Amino acid sequence: MRNALREIALPIGALAAALLVFGALVWLAGVDPFDMAWLLFKGAFGDAFSWQNTLQRAAPLMLTALCVALPAQAGLVVIGGEGALVLGGLACAAAATQLPLPANLAGSVLACVAGALAGALWVMLAGALRQVRGINETISSLLLAYVAIGLFKHLVEGPLRDPASLNKPSTLSLPEGLRIGGIAGSDVHWGLVLGVLACLLLGGWLRLTASGFALRVVGGNLRTAQLMGLPATRLVLLACALGGACAGLAGAVEVAAVHTNANASLIAAYGYAGILVSFIARHQPLAIVPVAILFGGFGAAGSLLQRRLGLPDASVLVLQGLTFVFILASEALRQGDPAARWRRLWPARAALKESSP
Amino acid sequence: MNRKLNRRLALQTLASTGAVASFGPLSLLAHAQKPLTVGVIYVGPRDDYGYNQAHAQAAAELKKLPGIKVVEEENVPETAAVQKTMTGMIAQDGAGLLFPTSFGYFDPHILALAPKYPDVRFSHCGGLWTEGKHPKNVGSFFGYIDECQYLNGVVAGHMSKSRKIGFVAAKPIPQVLRNINAFLLGARSVHPDITCSVIFTGDWSMAVKEAEATNSLADQGVDVFTMHVDGPKVVVETAAKRGKMVCGYHASQAKLAPAAYLTGAEWNWLTAYKAIIEAAQAGKPHPNFLRGGLKEGYVKMSPYGSSVSEAAKKNADEVKAKMLAGSFDIFKGPLKDNKGNTLLAAGKVLKQTDLELEKMNYLVEGVVGSI
Numbered sequence: 001m002r003n004a005l006r007e008i009a010l011p012i013g014a015l016a017a018a019l020l021v022f023g024a025l026v027w028l029a030g031v032d033p034f035d036m037a038w039l040l041f042k043g044a045f046g047d048a049f050s051w052q053n054t055l056q057r058a059a060p061l062m063l064t065a066l067c068v069a070l071p072a073q074a075g076l077v078v079i080g081g082e083g084a085l086v087l088g089g090l091a092c093a094a095a096a097t098q099l100p101l102p103a104n105l106a107g108s109v110l111a112c113v114a115g116a117l118a119g120a121l122w123v124m125l126a127g128a129l130r131q132v133r134g135i136n137e138t139i140s141s142l143l144l145a146y147v148a149i150g151l152f153k154h155l156v157e158g159p160l161r162d163p164a165s166l167n168k169p170s171t172l173s174l175p176e177g178l179r180i181g182g183i184a185g186s187d188v189h190w191g192l193v194l195g196v197l198a199c200l201l202l203g204g205w206l207r208l209t210a211s212g213f214a215l216r217v218v219g220g221n222l223r224t225a226q227l228m229g230l231p232a233t234r235l236v237l238l239a240c241a242l243g244g245a246c247a248g249l250a251g252a253v254e255v256a257a258v259h260t261n262a263n264a265s266l267i268a269a270y271g272y273a274g275i276l277v278s279f280i281a282r283h284q285p286l287a288i289v290p291v292a293i294l295f296g297g298f299g300a301a302g303s304l305l306q307r308r309l310g311l312p313d314a315s316v317l318v319l320q321g322l323t324f325v326f327i328l329a330s331e332a333l334r335q336g337d338p339a340a341r342w343r344r345l346w347p348a349r350a351a352l353k354e355s356s357p
Numbered sequence: 358m359n360r361k362l363n364r365r366l367a368l369q370t371l372a373s374t375g376a377v378a379s380f381g382p383l384s385l386l387a388h389a390q391k392p393l394t395v396g397v398i399y400v401g402p403r404d405d406y407g408y409n410q411a412h413a414q415a416a417a418e419l420k421k422l423p424g425i426k427v428v429e430e431e432n433v434p435e436t437a438a439v440q441k442t443m444t445g446m447i448a449q450d451g452a453g454l455l456f457p458t459s460f461g462y463f464d465p466h467i468l469a470l471a472p473k474y475p476d477v478r479f480s481h482c483g484g485l486w487t488e489g490k491h492p493k494n495v496g497s498f499f500g501y502i503d504e505c506q507y508l509n510g511v512v513a514g515h516m517s518k519s520r521k522i523g524f525v526a527a528k529p530i531p532q533v534l535r536n537i538n539a540f541l542l543g544a545r546s547v548h549p550d551i552t553c554s555v556i557f558t559g560d561w562s563m564a565v566k567e568a569e570a571t572n573s574l575a576d577q578g579v580d581v582f583t584m585h586v587d588g589p590k591v592v593v594e595t596a597a598k599r600g601k602m603v604c605g606y607h608a609s610q611a612k613l614a615p616a617a618y619l620t621g622a623e624w625n626w627l628t629a630y631k632a633i634i635e636a637a638q639a640g641k642p643h644p645n646f647l648r649g650g651l652k653e654g655y656v657k658m659s660p661y662g663s664s665v666s667e668a669a670k671k672n673a674d675e676v677k678a679k680m681l682a683g684s685f686d687i688f689k690g691p692l693k694d695n696k697g698n699t700l701l702a703a704g705k706v707l708k709q710t711d712l713e714l715e716k717m718n719y720l721v722e723g724v725v726g727s728i
Contacts, residue, residue, distance in 0.1 A: 049448055053441045153559065157528075166716055167483065167530045168461055187444070258437045258465070264560065265435035265461045303442050306430045307450055313402070313432040 010334060014326035015294075022319045031309050040319075043304030044297030052187045053303070058296030059188070060085075062195030063250035064274025065281065065288045066202060067123060070243035071137070072283035073206055074236045075219035080126060080141030081247040082271025083148030084119030088248025089255040090152050091118035093171045093262035094160060096178045103177025111178055112252040119248015120241040122148060127240030131233045149267055156262055170263035180257035191253035196289055198246055203285035215239055247271060280327055295320075392424045393453050393637055396446035398439060399431040400459035400587075401562060407588035407607040408561075412458045412482070414608065415626035422631075424638065428452060435461030443470055447477050454637050456630065458482045463497070471495045478643045480633045482626070483532070485715060486645045498629040498647035500655030501709045503539035504680050505622030506583065507687050508658055508673050509604035510543020512619050513581040514551055515669030516602055517544070523579035524555040525570045525592045527563075529728040531717040533585045536606075536622075538721045539687050540583055545723055547672065554579055555726035561587040571595040581619070593618070602664070609659040620673070621659035628654040650709055651680045694719040695726075 019040075023033035044054050067081035095114035101107035126141035157169040180190050206212040215235045218225040225232050250270060255262050277295055281287035302316030395416075403413035409431065420427045428450045433439050439462050446452040455477065457467055463484035471479050471492040484497035513522045522544055526533050541553040554577060556570035563586070571582060571592050582596040583604040590613060596603040597614035605611070605621025629647050636644050649655035658677070661670055679685035686708060690701030700719060701707065707714055720726060 049444070053445065056437050056441065166485075167532055168464075169528070169530070187440070254436070258440075260465045263461070268434045268436045268438075299438065300441065303430055303433075303438075303445055304449065307396075307428040307446065310429070313430075 006334060010330040011327055014330045015323055018319065018322040018326045021322055025318065026309075026311070026315070029311075031311065036305065036309065039304050039308055040301040043301035050300055053300035054293060054296040055188045055192050056296070057299040058292040059192040059195050060250045060254060060270045061273055061277050061292040061295055062199055062288055063191070063246040063253075064271050065277035065292060066198055066274075066285060067119075067243040067247035067271070068275050068278035069281065069283040069285055069288060070202060070239045070246070071123070071127065071236075072278065073219050074215050074239035075222065076127065076130065076236065076240070077138045078123060078126060078141045078240065078243065079138055079275050080123065080143075080145035080148075080271070081243070081274050082267070082269065083141070083145030084122045084244040084247035085251035085254075085271045086152045086267055087122050087148045088115035088119040088251030089259075089266045090155060090160075090171075090251070090262045091115045091248070092252035092255045093174065094155075096174045096256070097160075097172040097261075101178060103175050107178050108180060108256060111174070111256060112249055115252025115255070116245040116249040119251065120245040123240045123244025123247070124237055127237050131236055145271065152262070152267070153264065156264065160262070162261070165261075165263070168263055168265075170261045173261045174256060178256060179260060180253060189253065189257035191250070191257055194249060194253060195292070198249075199285045199289050202242065202246075206285065211235075211238075247274070276324065280324055282331075294323075298323075392426055393634065394426045394428060394446075394451050395419060395634065396443070396450065396452040396455045397427060397429045398433050398442055398446075398455070398457045398459070398462065399429070400433060400435065400461070401431065403429070403431045405588040406590040406593075406610050406613065407586070409458070409587070411608045411624040412456070412626055415624075415630050416456075418627050419630055419634070422634070425634065433459075435459060435466065439466050440470055443467070443479075447474055452477065454478045454480065454634065456480050456482065456633075460484065467495055468492070478633070478637055480629075480643075482629075485712075488645070491645075493645065494643055496633070496643050496645040496647065498633070498644075498655075500624060500626075500629070501648065501650035502622050502624065502656045503535045503687060504650045504709070505656050505658055506536040506539040506606075507543035508677055508680075509583050509620060509622055510540040510545075511547060511673045511676055512661075512665060512669045513540070513583070513602075513604055514544035514547030515666055515672060516619060516664075517548075517551065517581045519578045519580045520548060520551045521577065521579045522551060522553045522581045522583075523571075523574035523577075524553055524724075525567055525574070525582065525584040525586060526555055526557050527561045527586045528559065529557055531715055534717045534720060534728070535714060536585050537724060538717070538719075540604075541721060541723050542687060543676075546676075551723065553724050555720070555724055557726075558586065564588075564591045567591045568595045572599065575599040575601055583622075605659055611659055611662065615662065616664065618659070618662045619665050619669075620661050623657050623659055625654055625657045648710065651677065652683055688714060693722040695722050695724050697722075 026036050027033045043050055064081045064085060067084060068078060071078040092111045092115035096111040101110050126137045126144055129135040129140050130137040156171055160171045161169050162172045182189055214230050218230060218232045218235050222232060254266055259266060277288060277291050281291040298316055298320045305311050306313060397416045399409040399412060401409040403409055416427055416429060419425055428446055430442050433442050443455055460483040463481045467479050467481055471494055475494055479495045481497045483499050486497040524537050524540060526537060537555050544551045554574055558566040558570055567586055568591050581602045582592060584592040584606050589606050589610055593603050593610040593613050597617035602619050603617050604619050608623055609621055611618040633644055686706045688707040690705040691703040692701040694700055
C-alpha cells in the first residue's frame with residue numbers, strides 16, 4: 001500500500017516541484033506564473049480539443065518508447081529507434097504504392113506490417129551485431145539510424161520519388177482506401193489505440209509469461225541466464241525485433257494517417273523523444289502510456305503558451321527538462337527506507353538520537 | 358468572456374462546415390466587422406537570421422497595424438503538430454487568417470484542414486496553389502528572390518579575385534536551383550569565365566554540414582559565398598572567419614560579419630501579408646496566387662557593405678533599375694545546362710512569371726556540381 005502511494009506521490013511531487021521552479025523562472029521574465037499554470041493545464045488537458053491534441057502527440061511516442069524499453073529489458077541500450085521509424089514509414093509507403101494491395105482494412109494492415117517488419121529487421125541488425133561481433137549496440141543502433149535516414153532520403157529523392165513532387169521530394173501518395181482515419185470522427189488517429197495496445201500486451205508479456213520472464217533474466221544477469229540454459233541470443237534478438245517493429249509501426253502509421261506519403265517531414269525526432277519517454281518510464285511498458293501522455297501534454301501546452309504569452313518555444317523545453325530531472329531525482333527516494341537513508345546521511349545525529357534516553 | 362467567445366466561435370465554425378459553403382462571401386463580410394486575428398507559424402526559431410526571421414520581422418510589423426491581433430508559434434514540425442497548431446489558432450485564439458510559412462505545411466496539412474474551416478483563410482508561403490485542385494480559402498504567395506540572387510551575383514562577379522564563387526545549398530529542388538542559376542548568371546554578366554561551385558547539404562538546417570561545405574569550397578579557392586539554407590548564419594560566419602566575402606540570403610546577416618558582408622537577397626513579406634490582410638478585412642475574395650519580385654516589393658536587397666567597389670555598386674544598381682522597370686529577364690537564350698544541353702535557343706526568353714521556372718531541374722553552364 002505504502003509502495004503504491006509512493007509510486008503515485010513521487011512523480012506528482014516531481015511535477016509540482018518542476019512547476020514551482022518554472023513558475024519562478026517565468027515570473028522573473030515578467031509573466032504571471034498563475035496565468036502560465038492555468039494555460040499549461042488548459043492547453044494539455046483543459047477541454048476536448050486539448051485532449052485530442054495531447055493524445056495525438058503521445059501516440060507515436062508510445063511506440064518509439066517501446067523500441068527502447070524492450071531491448072532494455074534484455075539488457076541492451078538501443079537509441080536508434082528513429083532509424084526503424086523512418087524505414088517503417090518508407091516500407092509502408094513503398095508497399096502501398098508499389099504492390100497491388102487491396103484498398104481496404106486488410107491492405108492497411110499489410111502496409112503497416114511491412115513497416116513493422118522493416119523496423120524489426122533494422123533494430124535486430126544492431127542486436128545481432130552485438131551478439132555475434134560484440135559491437136556496442138548503443139553506438140551501432142545510433143549510427144544505423146543515420147544510415148537509415150540516408151537510405152530513406154536516397155529512395156524518396158530517387159527511385160521512389162513522385163515526379164510531381166517538385167519542391168518537396170515525396171513518394172507517391174497512398175491510395176485513399178489504405179489511409180488510416182480518426183477514431184470515431186475525432187482528430188486522433190488509430191495509432192493511439194495501437195500504441196496503448198502494444199504497451200499493454202508487451203507489458204503483460206514481460207510480467208506474466210515464461211518467455212517474458214526469461215527475457216528479464218537475460219537482462220538482469222546474463223551469466224545466470226546462460227547457466228540456466230536460456231537461449232540468450234535468441235531472446236535478445238526477439239526483444240530487438242519487437243522493439244523495432246513498434247518503431248517501424250509508428251512510422252507506418254505516421255505515413256498512413258498523417259503524411260499520406262513518405263517524405264522528409266517524417267524525420268521529426270519521434271525516435272529520439274521515445275528514448276526519454278522510456279527512461280522516465282523506467283523501461284516499463286505499462287508506465288510508458290502515462291509518460292507519453294505527459295510528454296504529449298507538454299507539446300500541446302507549449303503550443304498554447306507560445307501563442308498566448310509569447311514565450312519562446314525553448315521555455316517549454318526548460319519545463320520539460322526540469323520535470324524529467326525532478327522525476328529522475330525522485331527515483332532516489334523510491335528505493336529503500338527513507339528513515340534508513342536519513343541515518344546514513346547523518347550518522348552522528350542518528351547515533352545521538354539512539355543513545356539518548 | 359474571451360474564452361466563451363472563442364468557444365462560441367469554434368462551435369460556429371464546426372456547425373457551419375457544410376452550410377456556410379454556399380454563403381461564403383456573406384460569412385467573409387461578417388468576419389470583416391471585428392478585429393482580425395492572424396496566426397503565423399514558423400518551422401524553426403524566429404531568430405534564425407534566415408527564413409523564419411524574415412517572416413517574424415513581417416509579423417512584428419503586422420502587430421503595429423490597427424484591427425489586427427497576431428498569434429505566433431515557432432519550431433512547429435511538419436507533422437500532425439502543425440495541424441494541431443492551426444486548429445488551436447482557429448478554435449482557441451479565434452484566428453480568421455493563417456500564415457503557415459513552411460513549404461511542408463501545405464500538403465497534406467493545410468489541404469486537410471481548409472475544407473473543415475471554410476471561412477478561415479489559409480495563406481501559405483511557397484506553395485503552388487492551383488485553380489480547381491485546391492480549395493478557394495487557401496492561397497499561396499512567394500517572391501522572385503532569384504532577382505536578388507542575380508544582383509548578388511553581379512556584385513560577387515566584381516568582387517571575386519579568384520573568379521570562383523560558391524553556393525551552399527540545401528536540396529536540389531526548383532526554388533533552390535533557380536537561385537543558384539541566377540547567382541551564376543549575375544556573376545557571368547560581369548566576367549563570362551566565372552564558375553560557381555555548389556554543394557548540397559541534403560537538408561534545410563544542417564549547421565555542421567554547412568560549415569564543412571563552406572570550408573571545403575574555401576579550400577578550393579572560392580572567395581565569394583552565398584547560400585540557400587534556412588539559417589545562413591553558419592555559412593556567413595564560417596566564410597568570414599576564412600577571410601572570404603559573402604552575400605546574404607533570406608534576411609540581413611550584415612550584423613554577423615560586417616566586413617565580409619557585401620550585400621544580400623532579402624524577403625519583404627510585409628507586402629504579401631498586407632495584400633492578403635486587406636482582402637480579408639474588406640471581405641474581398643482571398644488572393645489565391647500572389648507572386649512578385651523587386652518591382653512589386655516582395656524582395657529587397659541588403660544595403661551594400663563597406664568593401665563593395667564603386668564599379669560593382671554602379672553595375673548592380675543599373676541592373677536593379679531595369680528590374681524595377683520590368684525590362685530585365687534573367688533566363689534568356691542562348692542558355693545551356695552544365696552538361697551541354699541547350700535549354701533556351703538564342704532569342705527565347707522565360708519571363709519571371711513563367712510557371713516553367715517553378716519547375717526548374719537543371720544547373721546552367723558554369724555551375725560546378727550536379728543534382
